[in-house]
Every structure is written in structure tokens, then in C-alpha cells.
Amino acid sequence: MLIRVLSLFLLLMSGTAMAQQSTLSGNITDQHQEALIGVNVLIKGALKGTQTDAQGHFELDQLKAGRYTLTISYVGYKAQEITVDLGQAENHQLGAIALYEGNEILNNVVIQGERTNAFSRSKTAYVSKLPLKDMENTQVYSTVTNELLKSQVVTNFDDALKNATGVEQLWASTGRGGDGAGYYSLRGFSVQPQLVNGLPGLTNGTINPANIERIEVLKGPSATLFGNAVSSYGGLINVVTKKPYVGTGGSLSYTTGSFGLNQIVGDYNTPLGENEDIYFRLNTAHTRQQSFQDAGFQNSFFIAPSLSYKVNNRLSFSFYGEITQAEQTNPMMLFLNRSVESHASNLEELNYNRQLSFTSNDLTLENPTQNYRMEMSYKLSDAWQSQTLLSASGTSTNGYYSYLWETGGTGDNEFSRFISKQNAHTQTTDFQQNFTGDFKIGQLRNRLVVGFDYFTSTQTSNNSGYIFYGAITPDGLRNDSADFPLSQAGVDQALADQPIGHLKSRHSIMSSYVSNVINFTPRLSAMVGLRLDHFNNEGDLNNTDDRYEQTTLSPKVGVMYQPIMHKLSLFANYQNGFQNIAPQLVGDPESGPQQIVVYKPERANQFEFGVKSNFLEDRLNATVSYYNIEVSDRVMIDPENPFNKIQDGAVRSEGVEIEVNANPVKGLNLRAGFSHNESTTTQTDDPLILGQRPLEAGPKMLFNFWSSYQFSHGPVQGLGAGFGLNGASERYVKNYTTTGDFILPSYMVASASVYFQKDSYRISLKVNNLFDEEYYKGWTTITPQAPRAFLANFTYSF
Known part of the structure; x- marks a missing residue:
């Protein structure tokens, strides 16, 4: 009897406690009273929060009586804080809350819980320099999110970019001076990642994914808003870093794996001061990994402090810095010679032993790099915002760079090793002033x-x-390393009589631009833009002969129509790009003095149309597009005189891209991408390449897929698994009409993971290249890719 009475008493007390719990709810819109989906609503000082649904509604339940401060934030909008006094058993409705558009610099709030459609982002403030939703943007872009990288246990930037539709690695990062960052093909053209948080940022060595919030790959010529310093005709790559957020927290992560991989990552965010208007975040990581070959390694350490300061409701400041110390052996690529006929046309005939590196761990390159960014944001009025930005970057190359060049001489498949001691430095500065208005x-x-x-x-x-x-053969049967020792002492002795360069060059670009999104109706909008660039090349500061100036215009037009508001968009765009070509010395030096020739800018024009969709309350979004890019006035080598260059080339690149991100059921996230590209040199006097596919275009077909599922309830709650595929069609790395072809075969690589997630920790196991596929990449080069690799990760969050 006593037990029954106690049980009844506890049940009544529990019911009373539940009855005394309260609820907070509200609706969030923009300044035009349109519902905002996925807005973060966080109780300040607690690990409790939620997001708005398709109608902009949110609700927080099971709250005790007391005073609460809600922090409301959304990418591209100014965050708000609302203080509420909540009584017992009260259903408190806040009504409509309007957020005003601003810049993506402050209060990126991280909430505990699952994000709907974690592999996509519906909005960014960088792509158009305006806080536009993807459904309103006439330009196509692909976003690789931090959640996707975490799901895949990504430890390097190349693996991260495998998730971007239509992107394929051409070269790994070499670390050499001037252009040591990795090269990637995008819509038929080569591109390097040179944009950090929307501003120029040098990445001459490795890019550590530990500090990446997301990667944005903008498709097509993007000169109107970004100029030609950081973009290519195929598009550009913008790395968005982690920034301070409202609250205190962080994580510590350790990853180990095959080939001596060891990576430790730390992340800490905290307010500074009592009023909590200043937030500081620190990311840091140390990574070391050996090559799968007989020699080679990468070793890097970086630290990234960032600070945000909200002075008042109008004025805010932010600072971001990244300092990297990296050392590596450069990947030994086999360069194919376009001037001689190859002895092999495929890997079987080449007889390449991919286990051999043809280098040593004594010959390394050091790549210290710094990127800094400061921003001031000032709200002029409800309709106008001022944004002042300053960025500075610097990177150095110190050490030994070598490569293997196809000889085409007496020995079959013979390559000569060439080596140089690098000592180079590049620094950039960018000042930008933007005024954004919504009126x-x-x-x-x-x-x-x-x-x-x-x-x-x-x-x-x-x-x-x-x-x-020295010389080698790819099978390793000939290797002159005994006569040419791969040591610093041996190389230094051989280089003792080599002249040292003393070159210093500088160029500057002064630009002004305007871009406007006009809504004729809520469903129909147009984007129009124009950029004026004045390019000033001072060339070698010791030689005034190659100095020149150029001025060019770059227009952009796009149209968007939404048959179903916020769910289905039809779009078309015209985008323009250009490249300022530095003056060239032409003429045979043995026949007399060479002459400086000045060329007009190369020009690219893209026409594109497609469909964007966003259904099931942001759980299913997809983009399908067709593009056609025509490049004119390309500067190419004169086929009748190798000492001359002529501006007579033209290239056409067209293709189709499809990207799908889905969260069909709770816990299941899917991402899939497909691209097909046809690229041809349509005009040139050079018979070697006329009618051929440019080698920078990479494979014609690319596809990527990743799925991740986590159990959300039951005895296996928190257990999850992932599986993915990456593949490409065959590609030419040499296709000159008179010297033969070399074709790398198609490939399909699978990866899989399993993990266990709890509130404060995550344990993951991952297998890359699950079936140990042997495959290669290259751009007039041949580079073997890593075999099967195992990874294990433990992350603790607080």
C-alpha cells in the first residue's frame, strides 16, 4: 500500500512539474514580411535552441519560469537579442520578429541539434556580395559544408573539393614559387583557390580543412564582381572560414590513419569582457603524413585567431587571421613533352611503378603563409549598409623543387630530372569598399x-x-640517383655554379563595380552588373620595357522567374570574364634583339540557363544547368616560330551540371553531383591543338555521391554510417595531332565510414579508396593517387 501511495505521489509531482513548464514561440520574417526558413534561435548561455520551419515559425518548450535571452541569427542578416520574462505554465507568443539584411561577419550561432539538409546552404553573402538566397541568385554555385566534411573525416583540401560538382584535381599543390597551390578543372578551365572569405587570399601550399566553415565554388566567368585576379573562365573557389559566434564552446579532435597520418585540431570560442559584445575564436591544427610512395611527406601547423566586436546596433568590426607553417616534398609529376612523340600512349605501355617517388625526404620546400582580413560594417539606415574591407596575404617558398621531363631520346619512356633551389615571396593587399542597399x-x-x-x-x-x-624510367629500372645523390649537399654542389635570379615585379588593379537585383514582381527578378577594371603592370622593377596599362569592362545579366515561390526557379544568365596578358618577349634571341609585344585582354562570354528547386521544407534541393562559354583572343605559341606568340585562339566549352542535396527522412543526408563537359579549341593557327580538347579541361564526365545516415532513437541512437563514390571518365594528358596521345583511364573510387555520435563526443572510422583502385590524375602530367587508406577520429566537444 505504501509503495502505491508513493508512486501516486511521484506521478502527481511529475505531472505538476510538467504542467508548470512553459513555451516560447514566434514567427521570424525579413523586412519585407517574408518568412525566413532555418533561422537559428538559441537561448543565450544554454545548449538549447531550434530553427524556424517553412512558415518562419519556431517554438521552444519545456522551459522553467524565469528570464531568458534569445539570440536570433541567420546568415546574411543582423542578429538580434530578445529578453523575455517567462512565468510558470505560460505559453508566451512573441509574435512577428523582423530581421534586417546585413553582412556575414558576426554572430554565426552554432546550435546543438540536427540541421535540416546538412549538406547544403540556401543562402550566402559572398557569391553576389549581397545576402541572396540561392533561389534568387541567377548564378550557379556549389557549396561544400562543414557537416559534409565532418561526415567524411576529411583531413585535406583536395578530398574536400571532391564534393563540389564539376570540379576535378589537375595538379596537387607543388609549393613552388608563384603558383604553388593546387590546380583544378572547372567548366573546362583551370583554376586555383585564391579567395578567402570573399577577398584575395594566397594558398601557396596546403589549405587546412580544420578551419573551413564551407567552400563555395562559383560557376562560370565571374569577373564582374571579383575581377580576374582570383577567378578563371570556369569560375572561382571561395574558402569561408570559421568565425566567432555568440556563446562559449569548442572542440578537440584527433585523427590518425594510414601512411603515418596524425592530425590534432583545436577550436575554442569565448566572449571577451562582461558585456559580451566581443567574441574571440581560435582554431589551430597540426598535421603530419607520409606519402604512400617510398619517400615524401607533408607537415603543417596553423593557427587562426578571429575576433568580432559589436560596438552598437549600427557599428561592428571583425578580424580574421591565419598563419601557416608548412613543409613538404613536392609531388614528383611526370611531365609529357609536347615537342616529341611519346614512346607510350597509356599507363600499360608506360609501365609506371607508382610506389617510386624519385625523390627523398631531404629535398623539401617550406611554405610559410599568412592571410589577414579586417572588416568594418556600419548601418547607414534601414535601407543602406556600408562595408569596408582590408585584406593582406603573404606566402614564401624556400627549398628544392624538382620535376621529371619526358626526354624522347634514345631510351624508351625516359625522363630527365630537373631541379632548382627556390627562394620566392608573394604578397598581396586588397582594399574594398561596398555600399549595399535594399529599397x-x-x-x-x-x-x-x-x-x-x-x-x-x-x-x-x-x-x-x-x-x-639524372634520368629515370618510370619502372625504376633506370635511376641515376647513385650518380646524382638526392641530398641537400649533393644538390647544393650541383647548383653552385647556377646564377641566382633577382626579379621583383608588381601589378595593381583598380576597379569599380555595381550590381543590382531588381524584383519586377515577387516572382520575377533580374540581376544586372558592370565592372570597370584598370590594370597597371609595372613588370620587373629593374626593367621598364615591360610596363603597360589596360582598361576593360565586364558586364553581367541574369533573369530569374519563380513559378512556385521559394520552391522552383527558372534562370538564365550572361556572364563575362577576362585575363590581362602580360607583354611578351618574342623573337629568336640568336637572330637579334627580342621585342616586347603587348596583347589585348582575352575575353570569355558565358550563356547559361537552368532550374533550381527547393521542396519539402528545405529537405530536397536541386540545380540543373546548361552552359556555353566562348573564349576569344587567346594568346598561343606561333606554330611557325616557337619564339613568337600570336593572339588568334578561340575555345568553346559547353556542358551540363546536376546537383542534388536531400534530407528525405530524419538522420539521412544525401549529396550527388554529375557534370558533362565538351571543350574544343575552335580557332588557332597551331595545327597541334586545332580541334583538340584543351588539356586543362580534364575529364569530360565527373560524378560524386555521398550518403550518411544516423539513428535518432532506439538502442542504437547515435550510431551512423556513410558511403560515397567519386568517378571520372578517361582524360587526355597529351593529345597533340603530330606527337601522339596519352590517355589516363576512367576511374570510380568508393569510400565508407561508420561513427558513433553523442552530445559531447564523436568516434569515426573511415576507409578511403575502399576497393584499392589504382588511378591517376594530371594536366600534361601523370600523378598517381593514394591507394586504400584507413582513418580513425575522436572529437570531444564542450
Whole structure:
């Protein structure tokens, strides 16, 4: 009897406690009373939060009586804090809360819980320099999120970019001076990642994914808003870093795996001061890994402090820095010679032993790199915002760079080793002033950005000349390392008589631009933009002959129509890009003095149309697009005179891209991408390449897929698994009409993971290249890719 009475008493007390719990709810819109989906609503000082649904509604339940401060934030909008006094058993409705558009610099709140469609982002403030939703943007872009990288236990930047539709690695990062970052093919053209948080940022060595919030790959010529300093005709790559958020927290992560991989990552965020208007975040990581070959390694350490300061409701500041110390052996690529006929046309005939590196761990390159970014944001009025930005970057190359060059001589498949001692430095500075407005003229809504940009880059090179340093065959049967020792002492002795360069060059770009998104109706909008660039090349500061100036215009037009508001968009765009070509010395030096020839800018024009969709309350979004890019006035080598260059080339690149991100049921996230590209040199006097596919275009077909499922309830709650595929069609790495072809075969690589997630920790196991596929990549080069590799990760969050 006593037990029954106690049980009844506890049940009544529990029911009373539940009855005394309260609820907070509200609806969040933009300044035009349109519902905002996925807004973060966090109780300040607690690990409790939620997101708004498709109608902009949110609800927080099971709250005790007391005073609460809600922090409300959304990418591209100014965060708000609302204080509420909540009584017992109260259902408190806040009503409508309006957020005003601003810049993506402060209060990126991280909430505990599952994000709907974790592998996509519906909005960014960088792609158009305006806080536009993807459904409103006439440009196509692919976003690789931090959640996707965590799901895949990604430890390097190359693996991260495998998730971007239509992107394929051409070269791994070499670390050499000037252009040591990795190269990737995008819509038929090569591109390097040179944009950090929307501003120029040098990445001459490794990019550590531990500090990446997301990667944005903008598709097509993007000169109108970004110029030609950081983009290619195929698009550009923007790395968005982690930034301070409202609250205190962090994580500590350790990853180990095959080939001596050891990576430790730390992340800590905290307020500074009592009023909590200043937030500081620190990310740091140390990574070391050996090559799968007989020699080679990468070793890097970086530290990334960032700070945000909200002075008042109008004025805010932010600072971001990243300092990296990296050392590596450069990947030994086999360069194919376009001037001689190859002895092999495929890997079987080449007889390549991919286990051999043809280098040593004594010959390394050091790549110290720094990137800094400061921003001031000032709200001029409810309709206008001022954004002032300053970025500075610097990177150095110190050490030994070598490569293997196809000889085409007496020995079959013979390659000569060439080596140089590098001592180079590049530094850039960029100042940018933007004014963004959201206003109406009559019934037409205008979202306008007007900007000014000044960019300058200085390069210093004190590299030695290149020397022949032995010969090899890819099978390793011939290797002159005994006569040409792969040691610093041996190389230094061989380089003792080589002249040291003393080159210093500088160029600057002064730009102004305007871009406007005009809503004729809520469903129909147009984006129009124009950029004016003045390019000033001072060339070698010791030689005034190659100095020149150029001015060019770059327009952009796009149209968007939404048959189903916020769910289905039809779009078309015209985008323009250009490249300023430095003056070239032409003429045979043995026949007399060479002459400087100045070329007009190369020009690219893209026409594109497609469909964007977002259904099931942001759980299913997809983009399908067709593009056609025509490049004119390409500068190419004169086929009748190798000492001359002529501006007569034209290239056409067209293709189809499809990307799908889905969260069909709770716990299941899917991402899939497919691209097909046809690229041809349509005009040139060079018979070697006329009608051929440019080698920078990479494979015609690419696809990527990743799925992740986590159990959300039951005895296996928190257990999850992932599986993915990456593949490419065959590619030409040499296809000259008179010297033969070399084709790398198609490949399909599978990866899988299993993990266990709890509130404060996560344990993951991952297998890359699950079936140990042997495959290669290259761009007039041949580079073997890593075999099967195992990874294990433990992450503790607090």
C-alpha cells in the first residue's frame, strides 16, 4: 500500500512539474514580411535552441519560469537579442520578429541539434556580395559544408573539393614559387583557390580543412564582381572560414590513419569582457603524413585567431587571421613533352611503378603563409549598409623543387630530372569598399551593391636556375640517383655554379563595380552588373620595357522567374570574364634583339540557363544547368616560330551540371553531383591543338555521391554510417595531332565510414579508396593517387 501511495505521489509531482513548464514561440520574417526558413534561435548561455520551419515559425518548450535571452541569427542578416520574462505554465507568443539584411561577419550561432539538409546552404553573402538566397541568385554555385566534411573525416583540401560538382584535381599543390597551390578543372578551365572569405587570399601550399566553415565554388566567368585576379573562365573557389559566434564552446579532435597520418585540431570560442559584445575564436591544427610512395611527406601547423566586436546596433568590426607553417616534398609529376612523340600512349605501355617517388625526404620546400582580413560594417539606415574591407596575404617558398621531363631520346619512356633551389615571396593587399542597399523605386524592389576595389600584388624571386640532375624510367629500372645523390649537399654542389635570379615585379588593379537585383514582381527578378577594371603592370622593377596599362569592362545579366515561390526557379544568365596578358618577349634571341609585344585582354562570354528547386521544407534541393562559354583572343605559341606568340585562339566549352542535396527522412543526408563537359579549341593557327580538347579541361564526365545516415532513437541512437563514390571518365594528358596521345583511364573510387555520435563526443572510422583502385590524375602530367587508406577520429566537444 505504501509503495502505491508513493508512486501516486511521484506521478502527481511529475505531472505538476510538467504542467508548470512553459513555451516560447514566434514567427521570424525579413523586412519585407517574408518568412525566413532555418533561422537559428538559441537561448543565450544554454545548449538549447531550434530553427524556424517553412512558415518562419519556431517554438521552444519545456522551459522553467524565469528570464531568458534569445539570440536570433541567420546568415546574411543582423542578429538580434530578445529578453523575455517567462512565468510558470505560460505559453508566451512573441509574435512577428523582423530581421534586417546585413553582412556575414558576426554572430554565426552554432546550435546543438540536427540541421535540416546538412549538406547544403540556401543562402550566402559572398557569391553576389549581397545576402541572396540561392533561389534568387541567377548564378550557379556549389557549396561544400562543414557537416559534409565532418561526415567524411576529411583531413585535406583536395578530398574536400571532391564534393563540389564539376570540379576535378589537375595538379596537387607543388609549393613552388608563384603558383604553388593546387590546380583544378572547372567548366573546362583551370583554376586555383585564391579567395578567402570573399577577398584575395594566397594558398601557396596546403589549405587546412580544420578551419573551413564551407567552400563555395562559383560557376562560370565571374569577373564582374571579383575581377580576374582570383577567378578563371570556369569560375572561382571561395574558402569561408570559421568565425566567432555568440556563446562559449569548442572542440578537440584527433585523427590518425594510414601512411603515418596524425592530425590534432583545436577550436575554442569565448566572449571577451562582461558585456559580451566581443567574441574571440581560435582554431589551430597540426598535421603530419607520409606519402604512400617510398619517400615524401607533408607537415603543417596553423593557427587562426578571429575576433568580432559589436560596438552598437549600427557599428561592428571583425578580424580574421591565419598563419601557416608548412613543409613538404613536392609531388614528383611526370611531365609529357609536347615537342616529341611519346614512346607510350597509356599507363600499360608506360609501365609506371607508382610506389617510386624519385625523390627523398631531404629535398623539401617550406611554405610559410599568412592571410589577414579586417572588416568594418556600419548601418547607414534601414535601407543602406556600408562595408569596408582590408585584406593582406603573404606566402614564401624556400627549398628544392624538382620535376621529371619526358626526354624522347634514345631510351624508351625516359625522363630527365630537373631541379632548382627556390627562394620566392608573394604578397598581396586588397582594399574594398561596398555600399549595399535594399529599397523600392515605385513598386520595384532593388537590392544594390556599389563597390570600389584596389588590389596590388608584388612578387620577388631569387630562385636558382634549373639543372639536369639524372634520368629515370618510370619502372625504376633506370635511376641515376647513385650518380646524382638526392641530398641537400649533393644538390647544393650541383647548383653552385647556377646564377641566382633577382626579379621583383608588381601589378595593381583598380576597379569599380555595381550590381543590382531588381524584383519586377515577387516572382520575377533580374540581376544586372558592370565592372570597370584598370590594370597597371609595372613588370620587373629593374626593367621598364615591360610596363603597360589596360582598361576593360565586364558586364553581367541574369533573369530569374519563380513559378512556385521559394520552391522552383527558372534562370538564365550572361556572364563575362577576362585575363590581362602580360607583354611578351618574342623573337629568336640568336637572330637579334627580342621585342616586347603587348596583347589585348582575352575575353570569355558565358550563356547559361537552368532550374533550381527547393521542396519539402528545405529537405530536397536541386540545380540543373546548361552552359556555353566562348573564349576569344587567346594568346598561343606561333606554330611557325616557337619564339613568337600570336593572339588568334578561340575555345568553346559547353556542358551540363546536376546537383542534388536531400534530407528525405530524419538522420539521412544525401549529396550527388554529375557534370558533362565538351571543350574544343575552335580557332588557332597551331595545327597541334586545332580541334583538340584543351588539356586543362580534364575529364569530360565527373560524378560524386555521398550518403550518411544516423539513428535518432532506439538502442542504437547515435550510431551512423556513410558511403560515397567519386568517378571520372578517361582524360587526355597529351593529345597533340603530330606527337601522339596519352590517355589516363576512367576511374570510380568508393569510400565508407561508420561513427558513433553523442552530445559531447564523436568516434569515426573511415576507409578511403575502399576497393584499392589504382588511378591517376594530371594536366600534361601523370600523378598517381593514394591507394586504400584507413582513418580513425575522436572529437570531444564542450
